[in-house]
Amino acid sequence: MGAIVAIVGRPNVGKSTFFNRLIQRREAIVDEISGVTRDRHYGRTDWNGKEFSIIDTGGYVVGSEDVFEKEIDKQVELAIDEADAILFLVDVESGVTGMDEEVAKLLRRIDKPVFLVVNKVDNAMRAADAVEFYALGLGEYFTISSINGSGTGDLLDEVVKVLPEEEEPEEDLPRFAVVGRPNAGKSSFINALIGEERYIVTDIAGTTRDSIDTRYNRFGFDFNLVDTAGIRRKAKVKEDLEFYSVMRSVRAIEHSDVCILLFDATRGFDGQVQNIFWLAHRNNKGIVVLVNKWDLVEKETQSVKQYTDKIRKAMEPFTDVPIIFISVKEKQRIYKAIETAVEVYKNRSKRIPTRKLNDIMLPIIDAKPPPAYKGKFVKIKFCTQLPTPYPQFAFFCNLPQYVRDPYKRFLENKLREQFDFTGVPMTVFLRKK
Ligand SMILES: Nc1nc2c(ncn2[C@@H]2O[C@H](COP(=O)(O)OP(=O)(O)OP(=O)(O)O)[C@@H](O)[C@H]2O)c(=O)[nH]1
Numbered sequence: 288m289g290a291i292v293a294i295v296g297r298p299n300v301g302k303s304t305f306f307n308r309l310i311q312r313r314e315a316i317v318d319e320i321s322g323v324t325r326d327r328h329y330g331r332t333d334w335n336g337k338e339f340s341i342i343d344t345g346g347y348v349v350g351s352e353d354v355f356e357k358e359i360d361k362q363v364e365l366a367i368d369e370a371d372a373i374l375f376l377v378d379v380e381s382g383v384t385g386m387d388e389e390v391a392k393l394l395r396r397i398d399k400p401v402f403l404v405v406n407k408v409d410n411a412m413r414a415a416d417a418v419e420f421y422a423l424g425l426g427e428y429f430t431i432s433s434i435n436g437s438g439t440g441d442l443l444d445e446v447v448k449v450l451p452e453e454e455e456p457e458e459d460l461p462r463f464a465v466v467g468r469p470n471a472g473k474s475s476f477i478n479a480l481i482g483e484e485r486y487i488v489t490d491i492a493g494t495t496r497d498s499i500d501t502r503y504n505r506f507g508f509d510f511n512l513v514d515t516a517g518i519r520r521k522a523k524v525k526e527d528l529e530f531y532s533v534m535r536s537v538r539a540i541e542h543s544d545v546c547i548l549l550f551d552a553t554r555g556f557d558g559q560v561q562n563i564f565w566l567a568h569r570n571n572k573g574i575v576v577l578v579n580k581w582d583l584v585e586k587e588t589q590s591v592k593q594y595t596d597k598i599r600k601a602m603e604p605f606t607d608v609p610i611i612f613i614s615v616k617e618k619q620r621i622y623k624a625i626e627t628a629v630e631v632y633k634n635r636s637k638r639i640p641t642r643k644l645n646d647i648m649l650p651i652i653d654a655k656p657p658p659a660y661k662g663k664f665v666k667i668k669f670c671t672q673l674p675t676p677y678p679q680f681a682f683f684c685n686l687p688q689y690v691r692d693p694y695k696r697f698l699e700n701k702l703r704e705q706f707d708f709t710g711v712p713m714t715v716f717l718r719k720k
């Protein structure tokens with residue numbers, strides 16, 4: 288779980304350029320590990336040792352200004368709802384526009400931290416032009432150039448100061464987030480799962496924001512459902528459900544240990560569902576995929592096997608994920624779903640003792656050592672699991688830089704085979720020893 292920073296502003300002020308600059312360094316690393324393509328709107332970054340997520344709300348708006356006019360209230364409202372800090376980007380080239388004033392009006396009313404950021408200040412001349420943005424009534428501003436990076440450090444120094452500290456969950460209960468596209472059946476699922484209110488044990492309000500963990504005790508399991516209040520409350524912004532569900536997902540996913548990703552079988556594991564899947568993966572959360580409304584699917588034309596294969600194809604390379612076919616309507620396999628989520632939770636917090644790990648992995652490695660690279664032989668000497676919230680393994684060897692991705696994948700697959708990490712993203716490192 289982490290803090291969220293949202294970038295708002297009218298089209299063309301440089302939001303995506305700025306967004307890319309912020310996440311570049313880190314995403315390059317992440318991409319290398321997972322081979323996953325990156326999301327245009329959502330990424331993680333860190334500054335002065337503080338990690339946070341960054342959302343470019345602009346990407347959701349159609350590029351034309353007249354459409355934007357109608358959308359702006361919603362975008363800003365969503366950012367206000369979901370983010371811990373808001374960066375309001377404006378463009379020194381164009382100066383203050385009517386739309387900037389519109390956004391400023393919304394932002395002046397809220398009590399979350401708002402940073403007025405004057406972009407495209409590529410040189411000192413332009414810095415002088417920035418003074419006109421005082422007219423927006425948001426007080427001091429920061430000047431940056433997203434293209435050459437100047438000013439961004441000073442801005443981020445201030446931004447991370449206002450972000451909430453990571454909250455450690457008080458108790459060691461699994462935290463499940465039910466996520467998915469609008470209309471997938473999330474509310475129905477939750478209602479079926481928890482039944483009446485009597486299964487609610489407590490409502491734990493987040494201290495720094497209004498996200499809520501609700502503790503349940505059902506089917507012999509004790510667990511927290513993350514942000515279900517928000518889901519049950521129903522999106523207040525009806526027309527823009529897709530965007531809303533993404534924002535909600537970000538928050539809920541970060542706050543969870545395991546994401547229960549629901550989708551509508553009649554609509555398929557489409558691009559939007561996949562985005563949420565990768566969001567969970569990128570955050571190293573456990574994942575269970577539920578194919579809902581299976582009652583509506585003609586079983587003669589679509590077998591479970593075919594359907595599963597299609598989903599797994601889209602998940603590559605992270606395919607070791609439980610896929611369960613359910614019908615909330617007919618109450619089919621709902622219990623199985625929660626049971627599986629508990630298993631995934633356990634897999635995610637599993638610790639393999641170093642001795643056992645080496646006893647099993649070293650013979651496997653001996654039987655198939657890393658291929659020689661540039662005539663050099665790599666010798667892996669031992670391995671250990673790192674004490675992190677999700678599984679990370681370090682393999683110590685003489686020449687870590689010569690171990691290529693296919694071999695890392697081989698190690699990952701063997702770890703999965705031997706120890707069962709189903710539903711859990713993991714990282715394999717090679718370290719010098
Ligand atoms: N001179 C200069 N140009 C910039 C800077 N930042 C962005 N631009 C340019 O401004 C234009 C718009 O940038 P984008 O990042 O696409 O703007 P955006 O706000 O994401 O636009 P939408 O995607 O339409 O919301 C591009 O041509 C960028 O190259 C900057 O710091 N200086």
Ligand SMILES: Nc1nc2c(ncn2[C@@H]2O[C@H](COP(=O)(O)OP(=O)(O)OP(=O)(O)O)[C@@H](O)[C@H]2O)c(=O)[nH]1
Pocket residue numbers: 467468469470471472473474475476518521522528532579580581582583613614615616617
């Ligand atoms: N046939 C069938 N319909 C279902 C099933 N699960 C949910 N539905 C229907 O799908 C529709 C959407 O369900 P919701 O639970 O409101 O979906 P949601 O994901 O919470 O939707 P949002 O609140 O819009 O995000 C409702 O009409 C449900 O009755 C199912 O297993 N089978």
